[in-house]
Amino acid sequence: MSYEFVIKKRPKDSEAIIFSGKQEIAKIKKHEGFSFKLIRYKDKQEWVLSNIVDGQRRPFSYAVRKAINNSSRHETGEIHLGEEVFVVREQLFKHKGKFYMLASHPEGKSWIDYVNSSTRYISRLDNFPYPNLSDIDHGHYTLRHKIKRFRGTSVGEASGLGQHEGGHRVRLDKELADIGLFIATISYLLYASG
Amino acid sequence: MVEPNRVGEFPFRKADPEKRKTNFSEVQQPYSEQEVMKEAERCLLCGTPVCIDACPVLLDVRGMNEAAARGDFKTSYERIRETNPLLGVTARCCPQLQGLCEDACVLKWSGQPIAIGLIQRYIADWERKHRQPPPSIAQDTGKKVSVIGTGPAGLAASDLLRRYGHKVTIFESSNMAGGTAWYGVPDYHLPKEVLIDEIEKVKLIGVDIRTNITIGKNIPLSQLLEENDAILITTGSRDTVNLDVPGSNLKGVISGYEFLETVFSGGLENYLRKPKYDLGNDILVIGGGDTSLDCARTALRLTKGKSNVTVLCLHPKTELHVDPIMLQEADEEGVKFEFLVQAKSFQGDRKGHVTHAIINNVQMVAPDDSGKKSPVVIPNKEFKMKCSTLLIAIGRGPNSFLQKKAGINTGMHNAIAIADDFKTSMKGIFAAGDVTSGETLVVKAMEKGREAAQRVHEYLMNLESSHVSFYERYYTDMSYDRMLKGQEELSGPPD
Numbered sequence: 001m002s003y004e005f006v007i008k009k010r011p012k013d014s015e016a017i018i019f020s021g022k023q024e025i026a027k028i029k030k031h032e033g034f035s036f037k038l039i040r041y042k043d044k045q046e047w048v049l050s051n052i053v054d055g056q057r058r059p060f061s062y063a064v065r066k067a068i069n070n071s072s073r074h075e076t077g078e079i080h081l082g083e084e085v086f087v088v089r090e091q092l093f094k095h096k097g098k099f100y101m102l103a104s105h106p107e108g109k110s111w112i113d114y115v116n117s118s119t120r121y122i123s124r125l126d127n128f129p130y131p132n133l134s135d136i137d138h139g140h141y142t143l144r145h146k147i148k149r150f151r152g153t154s155v156g157e158a159s160g161l162g163q164h165e166g167g168h169r170v171r172l173d174k175e176l177a178d179i180g181l182f183i184a185t186i187s188y189l190l191y192a193s194g
Numbered sequence: 195m196v197e198p199n200r201v202g203e204f205p206f207r208k209a210d211p212e213k214r215k216t217n218f219s220e221v222q223q224p225y226s227e228q229e230v231m232k233e234a235e236r237c238l239l240c241g242t243p244v245c246i247d248a249c250p251v252l253l254d255v256r257g258m259n260e261a262a263a264r265g266d267f268k269t270s271y272e273r274i275r276e277t278n279p280l281l282g283v284t285a286r287c288c289p290q291l292q293g294l295c296e297d298a299c300v301l302k303w304s305g306q307p308i309a310i311g312l313i314q315r316y317i318a319d320w321e322r323k324h325r326q327p328p329p330s331i332a333q334d335t336g337k338k339v340s341v342i343g344t345g346p347a348g349l350a351a352s353d354l355l356r357r358y359g360h361k362v363t364i365f366e367s368s369n370m371a372g373g374t375a376w377y378g379v380p381d382y383h384l385p386k387e388v389l390i391d392e393i394e395k396v397k398l399i400g401v402d403i404r405t406n407i408t409i410g411k412n413i414p415l416s417q418l419l420e421e422n423d424a425i426l427i428t429t430g431s432r433d434t435v436n437l438d439v440p441g442s443n444l445k446g447v448i449s450g451y452e453f454l455e456t457v458f459s460g461g462l463e464n465y466l467r468k469p470k471y472d473l474g475n476d477i478l479v480i481g482g483g484d485t486s487l488d489c490a491r492t493a494l495r496l497t498k499g500k501s502n503v504t505v506l507c508l509h510p511k512t513e514l515h516v517d518p519i520m521l522q523e524a525d526e527e528g529v530k531f532e533f534l535v536q537a538k539s540f541q542g543d544r545k546g547h548v549t550h551a552i553i554n555n556v557q558m559v560a561p562d563d564s565g566k567k568s569p570v571v572i573p574n575k576e577f578k579m580k581c582s583t584l585l586i587a588i589g590r591g592p593n594s595f596l597q598k599k600a601g602i603n604t605g606m607h608n609a610i611a612i613a614d615d616f617k618t619s620m621k622g623i624f625a626a627g628d629v630t631s632g633e634t635l636v637v638k639a640m641e642k643g644r645e646a647a648q649r650v651h652e653y654l655m656n657l658e659s660s661h662v663s664f665y666e667r668y669y670t671d672m673s674y675d676r677m678l679k680g681q682e683e684l685s686g687p688p689d
Contacts, residue, residue, distance in 0.1 A: 013241065014241075034669065034670070051669075056663060056665075056666065057663070057665055057666045057669055057670075058665065059247035059248070059665060060247060060248075103297075107512075107513065108512055109512060110511065110512045110518070111292070111512070111514070111516075111518035111521075112518040112521070112522060114292075114518070115291045115292070115518050115519070116305075117305075118302055118303050118304060118305040127567075151513065159303060160303050161300055161301075161303045161304065164303075164304075168303075189242070190244065191244060191298070191300065191303075192300060192303060193240075193241075193242050193300075194238050194240045194241070194242070194300050
């Protein structure tokens with residue numbers, strides 16, 4: 001079984017709608033500073049996404065924090081942020097003890113296919129040698145270069161630009177279903193928001 | 195030969211393989227001015243420029259394209275020179291489609307990312323014909339910094355340190371500056387006049403480069419430290435990984451790195467006038483990385499395209515750690531490949547010269563739960579290959595000479611151990627680039643050189659507590675608005 005999300009940039013440049021099938025399920029809006037807000041329609045749950053991860057602003061990174069409902073929010077307009085529920089750090093994330101990479105290239109596929117293709121894969125990195133995302137810097141200064149050479153098993157794909165008619169499509173295997181909304185949002189923000 | 199639309203709307207032109215394999219003229223052909231302008235016009239000028247995020251030196255790709263589309267190459271050059279002193283080098287050496295700017299370009303979703311490398315190359319080449327003033331330099335600080343090593347990390351660091359207003363001297367042990375970019379990248383990929391010109395521009399802003407001086411041998415590190423306010427070590431990768439199989443000491447079995455250095459370090463033309471190697475007709479290269487391809491294609495050219503050149507790779511074709519474009523070019527030139535093979539031994543003649551290689555076939559298996567695959571020899575499947583020369587390029591580690599000599603703390607593979615602020619275990623001494631991490635890309639070494647230079651500057655000026663990373667500064671400064679207005683006030687270094 002797989003899960004598919006489509007993200008379309010509208011109505012403003014700084015906003016996007018997320019669909020599951022034909023149903024609108026969430027919205028992305030520009031938030032304070034350089035962050036974004038993700039609002040899920042069914043329960044009005046909100047999250048704030050920021051590219052400050054592990055203490056500093058990083059490329060290809062987002063931290064997702066739950067927004068806590070605050071009764072005084074209407075008066076002050078303030079949002080209190082709760083725990084960090086999901087992190088992508090320089091295209092890598094950890095979920096249920098396993099590591100994954102966005103925009104990766106699965107094992108067995110020729111690199112020339114990667115170069116010529118317009119599909120980006122989400123791969124599970126079964127042989128990842130680090131225990132935590134934050135450990136990567138210390139022994140691996142060539143992160144962006146060598147990390148890209150870690151191959152894995154494809155568990156999802158992403159394609160399309162958010163501003164195009166078909167939108168940005170993210171398909172995920174069942175093992176990522178519970179964080180699918182976060183992955184789709186971050187994939188859009190990182191690669192397809194234009 | 196024209197490769198259909200690898201990137202951009204215009205063909206990615208390359209020199210004809212049958213002709214180019216007989217000489218060292220540049221393989222990649224440039225865009226014309228009209229093509230550059232049309233291609234730059236396709237840029238969406240994204241509000242979130244992923245291309246810049248993907249560039250290790252945060253080259254202002256968006257700004258470059260915006261100006262180039264208008265034909266304002268002067269502004270285009272200024273914008274990219276701001277963070278990249280080796281524009282022509284990186285335009286040619288970066289694997290843009292492998293995890294860098296072109297890979298990140300949002301137009302890749304439609305299959306046609308902007309040809310950022312070709313636009314950058316045009317701008318760099320344009321500047322060589324239409325000289326632009328050097329970038330701004332801050333007021334003299336009175337501080338002295340010595341940089342050890344003139345590879346990409348050292349050059350990028352020195353450029354930035356000088357722009358901060360410090361007096362900078364770089365020491366280079368060989369007779370030519372440039373490091374791996376000089377001796378390790380063949381001329382058909384990077385014509386040396388491009389590198390020489392960019393090194394001269396670094397010297398033009400007041401960086402003093404002194405060659406044929408080995409720190410730790412000609413001048414003790416301690417003496418250098420006394421004479422300077424800070425030292426930055428950028429001595430790169432040097433220690434080759436050796437292949438320990440029977441016959442490795444036969445004549446004609448050569449380190450691929452030594453081979454490239456011998457051919458290119460004194461200048462290609464000088465080598466061709468007086469070649470050292472008699473390569474013969476059957477050349478084997480053991481490797482599987484970019485250097486093994488460089489060795490293979492260089493050897494082919496030195497034999498005027500007539501020899502049989504085969505690269506022996508341990509990994510399957512789909513898992514090779516090479517630039518796929520380079521692999522394709524090698525294939526076009528007739529370089530052959532054997533995958534999933536491993537050298538068992540080498541045989542020689544009575545004069546002690548290699549004549550054959552005995553090769554094992556291997557398969558990759560995962561022997562334990564970790565899933566990590568290792569090569570396992572397939573029994574009774576070995577074969578023999580004739581060879582007149584065997585080049586070994588299976589990896590290099592950090593240049594360990596200085597840290598061993600001076601007693602600087604090291605990490606894995608004798609890399610200089612550094613903290614997040616690039617400081618080593620010795621006060622006043624910093625390190626960056628391949629000497630701290632092992633072999634990497636030219637642009638990655640430049641990234642680390644620049645970051646280290648920023649830290650050296652903060653150390654010298656007591657600004658360490660107010661450190662802000664380049665990425666943070668670029669992201670929050672929102673240069674996008676400034677670019678749109680067309681107002682450039684690049685009056686000082688990045689700080």
